[in-house]
Amino acid sequence: MAEFKLMKGNEAMAEAAILAGCDAYFGYPITPQSEVLEYLAREMPKHNRIVMQAESEVASINMVYGAAGAGFRTMTSSSSPGISLMQEGISYIAGAELPCLIVNVNRAGPGLGTIQPGQGDYFQSVKGGGHGDYKMIVLAPASVQEMADFVYLGFDLADKYRNPVLLLSDGAIGQMMEKVEFKPYTRPVVDKSTWATTGKPKSRNRNYITSLFIQPERMEVHNLKLEEKFKQIRENEVRFEEINTTDADYLFVAYGLSARICQKAMDIAREKGINIGLLRPITLYPYPYQRLQELASQVKMMLSVELNSGQMVEDVRLGVNGKVPVEFYGRMGGMMPTPEEIVHHLETLIQYHHVN
Amino acid sequence: MKNNNQLEELIVAGFGGQGVLSLGMTLAYAGMLENKEISWMPSYGPEMRGGTANCITIISANKISSPIISLFDSAIVLNQPSMDKFAPRVKPGGILLYESGTILKPSTRTDIEMIGIPATTEALKMKNTKVMNMIILGAYLQLRPVVSNESILEALQKVLPEKYHHLLPINRQALERGEAMVVELKVQPVS
Amino acid sequence: MSTEQHILPGPVPVLNLPPCHTEEEYEMVYHKPATMVDTTMHYCPGCAHSLVHKLIMEVVEELDIQEKTVGVAPVGCSVFAYDYMDIDMQEAAHGRACAVATGIKRLMPDKYVFTYQGDGDLAAIGIAETLHAINRGENICIVFMNNAVYGMTSGQMAPTTLPGMHTTTSPDGRDVSYYGAPIKVAELMANLPGAFYVTRQAVNSANAVRRTKKALLNAFKYQPLHKGTCLVEIIGNCPSNWKMTPVEASRFIDEEMVKTFPLGDIKIPGAEDMKIY
Ligand SMILES: Cc1ncc(C[n+]2csc(CCOP(=O)(O)OP(=O)(O)O)c2C)c(N)n1
Ligand code: SF4
Ligand SMILES: [Mg+2]
Numbered sequence: 001m002a003e004f005k006l007m008k009g010n011e012a013m014a015e016a017a018i019l020a021g022c023d024a025y026f027g028y029p030i031t032p033q034s035e036v037l038e039y040l041a042r043e044m045p046k047h048n049r050i051v052m053q054a055e056s057e058v059a060s061i062n063m064v065y066g067a068a069g070a071g072f073r074t075m076t077s078s079s080s081p082g083i084s085l086m087q088e089g090i091s092y093i094a095g096a097e098l099p100c101l102i103v104n105v106n107r108a109g110p111g112l113g114t115i116q117p118g119q120g121d122y123f124q125s126v127k128g129g130g131h132g133d134y135k136m137i138v139l140a141p142a143s144v145q146e147m148a149d150f151v152y153l154g155f156d157l158a159d160k161y162r163n164p165v166l167l168l169s170d171g172a173i174g175q176m177m178e179k180v181e182f183k184p185y186t187r188p189v190v191d192k193s194t195w196a197t198t199g200k201p202k203s204r205n206r207n208y209i210t211s212l213f214i215q216p217e218r219m220e221v222h223n224l225k226l227e228e229k230f231k232q233i234r235e236n237e238v239r240f241e242e243i244n245t246t247d248a249d250y251l252f253v254a255y256g257l258s259a260r261i262c263q264k265a266m267d268i269a270r271e272k273g274i275n276i277g278l279l280r281p282i283t284l285y286p287y288p289y290q291r292l293q294e295l296a297s298q299v300k301m302m303l304s305v306e307l308n309s310g311q312m313v314e315d316v317r318l319g320v321n322g323k324v325p326v327e328f329y330g331r332m333g334g335m336m337p338t339p340e341e342i343v344h345h346l347e348t349l350i351q352y353h354h355v356n
Numbered sequence: 357m358k359n360n361n362q363l364e365e366l367i368v369a370g371f372g373g374q375g376v377l378s379l380g381m382t383l384a385y386a387g388m389l390e391n392k393e394i395s396w397m398p399s400y401g402p403e404m405r406g407g408t409a410n411c412i413t414i415i416s417a418n419k420i421s422s423p424i425i426s427l428f429d430s431a432i433v434l435n436q437p438s439m440d441k442f443a444p445r446v447k448p449g450g451i452l453l454y455e456s457g458t459i460l461k462p463s464t465r466t467d468i469e470m471i472g473i474p475a476t477t478e479a480l481k482m483k484n485t486k487v488m489n490m491i492i493l494g495a496y497l498q499l500r501p502v503v504s505n506e507s508i509l510e511a512l513q514k515v516l517p518e519k520y521h522h523l524l525p526i527n528r529q530a531l532e533r534g535e536a537m538v539v540e541l542k543v544q545p546v547s
Numbered sequence: 548m549s550t551e552q553h554i555l556p557g558p559v560p561v562l563n564l565p566p567c568h569t570e571e572e573y574e575m576v577y578h579k580p581a582t583m584v585d586t587t588m589h590y591c592p593g594c595a596h597s598l599v600h601k602l603i604m605e606v607v608e609e610l611d612i613q614e615k616t617v618g619v620a621p622v623g624c625s626v627f628a629y630d631y632m633d634i635d636m637q638e639a640a641h642g643r644a645c646a647v648a649t650g651i652k653r654l655m656p657d658k659y660v661f662t663y664q665g666d667g668d669l670a671a672i673g674i675a676e677t678l679h680a681i682n683r684g685e686n687i688c689i690v691f692m693n694n695a696v697y698g699m700t701s702g703q704m705a706p707t708t709l710p711g712m713h714t715t716t717s718p719d720g721r722d723v724s725y726y727g728a729p730i731k732v733a734e735l736m737a738n739l740p741g742a743f744y745v746t747r748q749a750v751n752s753a754n755a756v757r758r759t760k761k762a763l764l765n766a767f768k769y770q771p772l773h774k775g776t777c778l779v780e781i782i783g784n785c786p787s788n789w790k791m792t793p794v795e796a797s798r799f800i801d802e803e804m805v806k807t808f809p810l811g812d813i814k815i816p817g818a819e820d821m822k823i824y
Contacts, residue, residue, distance in 0.1 A: 006381070030700060032400060034700050038715045178396070179394060339425070
């Protein structure tokens with residue numbers, strides 16, 4: 001039988017990093033994710049791995065750049081204000097095509113905001129928070145179990161595409177405890193010797209890590225190469241979960257914590273005879289546009305529920321492309337909608353659209 | 357009748373330092389040992405500096421949807437602000453268990469089961485104020501046997517850091533004391 | 548609020564006792580500066596932040612510069628400083644207070660501008676901004692609260708954490724061979740030509756408080772000279788994360804902190820610097 005542990009999302013993520021063979025973690029304290037650094041400060045030395053409290057998130061992400069450029073499996077984590085500080089470094093990492101895992105335990109903003117959960121960093125995460133044309137693969141866990149599972153997945157995808165992967169969580173998933181099982185994991189063999197800066201032997205040309213291509217012609221070639229990679233990612237890595245969609249007349253679209261709240265709202269709505277389903281994007285980039293398009297010919301209306309002022313809803317609308325109404329309901333500032341509140345809003349919308 | 361203990365949505369609330377979070381955590385752990393689905397969602401942040409703390413603990417036979425909820429099957433409240441805040445959020449027919457030495461103005465609701473236990477005084481009698489929360493937990497489990505006593509004792513062993521394992525016997529006594537106090541009150545378990 | 552209200556609180560009339568003294572008969576021996584907002588603070592019991600807030604506000608009151616003072620609050624436990632100091636203030640991003648203060652002071656050179664920063668804020672994430680502001684000789688006063696930990700985020704290691712000191716991110720004690728020695732900010736910054744007055748003080752005894760007050764008074768008085776940056780490092784405390792009572796914390800400062808962070812003036816204006824007076 002599976003062996004379960006009771007852990008906070010942040011701790012499960014940290015433990016999974018160790019099990020995934022993470023060679024180095026660099027971070028700076030910030031609520032609500034300081035447990036990651038605290039856990040790893042305690043555990044990593046036992047495994048002879050590197051853990052370092054940096055002097056800032058600017059430093060953390062650049063330490064990640066260095067370690068990843070040397071071919072090591074490496075990660076950092078922070079929460080919204082710290083992730084904002086990292087944006088420059090992330091752009092450089094994407095430009096230099098370095099595999100690494102970045103975790104954002106989203107809190108509500110803007111600015112210093114509050115330390116309570118939020119999903120206001122959606123745009124920053126999926127549309128490119130730093131400068132230039134780049135994309136991160138963005139994974140959105142909705143449970144403590146997924147906090148652990150997506151660490152393995154994230155590292156593997158990072159290696160596969162030589163691209164930064166962002167795990168976009170939130171304060172609630174980070175702080176809450178659920179049971180978690182650390183599944184056996186085998187690390188895919190990846191050859192980094194063709195680019196990692198490990199010291200040049202006579203037998204090969206030098207390796208160097210850079211995002212600088214000063215001649216426009218060469219820069220564009222590099223851009224096109226990146227675009228080709230993002231196309232591959234869009235074709236191969238879309239992930240989502242569907243609940244109760246087979247008979248659904250309406251559809252919730254929500255990720256992370258919002259998706260959990262929507263599940264409860266769905267139960268309540270179905271008891272009231274409203275046939276609603278849930279589509280939960282697991283990858284926020286690449287986004288399940290295709291599946292939304294298909295569902296748009298089945299359901300009469302979609303409702304995107306988010307802990308922000310309406311960000312992902314724009315992607316839902318892109319997928320649906322005008323076929324059915326796409327509505328939005330959200331709370332901000334660290335406030336959470338109750339399932340009852342969502343159902344109430346849903347009922348009002350159904351009446352408004354006369355789509356019954 | 358509740359749905360056969362299929363789902364219990366509980367809030368535990370009080371001052372930081374009253375053992376609110378560990379009470380919920382012990383319960384969640386015991387649920388896990390019984391192969392149930394569980395979630396434990398704490399309040400966090402600077403308000404915990406001497407302020408109030410609470411945690412939502414859910415134990416269920418099925419996959420848990422939202423870890424954050426606004427209405428509860430049961431509430432355990434250990435200070436007046438928590439009584440004022442959470443009493444209105446107990447579902448009709450639910451349970452409100454409170455520390456009667458600390459809370460002088462319990463809710464006046466009549467559609468829920470209100471049980472006051474002087475757990476602090478009891479803990480003082482046991483010469484360890486820290487076990488107040490375990491007395492309360494014992495009382496709660498007598499009212500709502502969502503997990504077995506064996507699981508709770510095993511959970512305690514896991515939740516308590518090893519250096520405190522000499523305190524296991526007194527914790528067990530506290531649990532038993534809480535159960536006995538409810539029995540003395542002649543309140544029927546709600547299931 | 549009138550000062551009388553401070554010495555004659557509500558209960559006297561409520562009790563309905565015949566007054567033994569009229570209000571005028573009381574001699575005013577102490578009052579909270581009027582430049583403090585009259586409210587409850589969020590700081591833990593015994594925390595030094597509140598005391599130092601008050602000292603700064605006493606200086607502002609005594610110099611009568613409330614109208615001319617702009618403060619910059621950090622990110623740290625003192626993030627709400629603007630709730631307590633009755634002056635114009637700006638809240639800076641974590642570590643950026645000196646850059647924000649530069650912006651303020653350069654545009655308003657006649658104002659008294661100060662930053663109030665913790666050790667994480669100033670010496671970790673914000674050391675670059677701090678160092679460059681001092682190197683430029685910004686005519687600001689930096690009040691640096693060194694409590695050797697990150698208080699706000701619950702006790703992680705700071706750049707000023709003592710060797711061997713246990714924190715949540717140095718669970719086996721700060722290992723100097725791994726993380727380096729604690730940064731002696733005052734000594735470090737005093738090397739910069741832009742630093743005009745640099746001192747390190749404490750607030751764990753009545754005498755220490757008096758000396759700190761004097762240092763803050765000087766630092767503010769020097770501002771109109773336009774001679775450079777004044778840095779007042781203050782050994783604060785963090786009873787909550789040091790896991791000590793406030794009294795134990797005060798003792799810890801005398802017995803341990805001062806070994807690494809000796810108290811006293813590190814750079815004082817020379818006689819000719821002061822000629823301008
Ligand atoms: C960019 C960013 N990173 C991290 C944080 C989280 N944070 C808030 S306060 C703080 C440290 C405060 O320590 P210190 O400056 O020593 O102040 P104290 O609380 O000890 O007075 C940190 C890391 C933040 N707010 N912003
Ligand atoms: S945590 Fe430490 S620094 Fe912050 S208010 Fe409490 S005692 Fe003061
Ligand atoms: Mg500090």
